[in-house]
Amino acid sequence: MDSPVPPSHSSRPAEPHAAESRPAPPEPRTRRRDRHGRGMRGPVAPPQVPLSTSRADTFRDLVLDSVERLERRWPQLADVEFMVLDVPPSVPGESVPLGGSAPAERDGPARVVVYRRPVEIRSKSRDERALLVHEVVVEQVAELLGLSPESVDPRYGQD
Numbered sequence: 001m002d003s004p005v006p007p008s009h010s011s012r013p014a015e016p017h018a019a020e021s022r023p024a025p026p027e028p029r030t031r032r033r034d035r036h037g038r039g040m041r042g043p044v045a046p047p048q049v050p051l052s053t054s055r056a057d058t059f060r061d062l063v064l065d066s067v068e069r070l071e072r073r074w075p076q077l078a079d080v081e082f083m084v085l086d087v088p089p090s091v092p093g094e095s096v097p098l099g100g101s102a103p104a105e106r107d108g109p110a111r112v113v114v115y116r117r118p119v120e121i122r123s124k125s126r127d128e129r130a131l132l133v134h135e136v137v138v139e140q141v142a143e144l145l146g147l148s149p150e151s152v153d154p155r156y157g158q159d
Contacts (some may be wrong), residue, residue, distance in 0.1 A: 058126075059116045060084050062157070066134040070141060070153065077141065081109045081141045088115045098122070099136040112140045 005102045045054045063084055088097050104110040114136050123129035135149075138156050142149040149156045 023154060037152050056084070056086075056116060059120070060127075062133045063114050063140070066137040067131075069134070070137065074141070074145075074152070079104075080112055080144065081108075082137070083111060083113045084116055085113055087117050088113075098132070099140045101118070101140040103144065110144055110146060112137065114140070116137075 016072065054066065063082060067077065067082050086102070097115065099114045099116050101113070102111045114133060119132055119136065120129065122133045134153075138149050138153045142152045145152065
């Protein structure tokens, strides 16, 4: 006589076929935290904080502030193009200029250039840099207009 097969003592139910056991893939979910639980990664500082502005942008703003200050007294400066370049072209045997100017030509306006890196190297603080930028702009405008720097800005050299 054949003995019946005893029922399995395992607590698991019998597995169905492989195709039936796979659940549908979950929908992609948005990640709320990084994998270490510290939160989302983002910028170091918000855009309105000065940390997020570059040194070049800060320098450009100093030049624009100086130009606005002079344009109130000299309205003809509205036709002058003010530029900021990182470094001047190198000329062997000459000192490094802080700025330059070029008179108007037939095909373009007069130009005043302030060189960012030489000015930054010669100044230690933001206030000192702002004063030096203003002096350079005043000197270049004076050269362009054929006047003395003191007549372009009466406070030249006093700060």
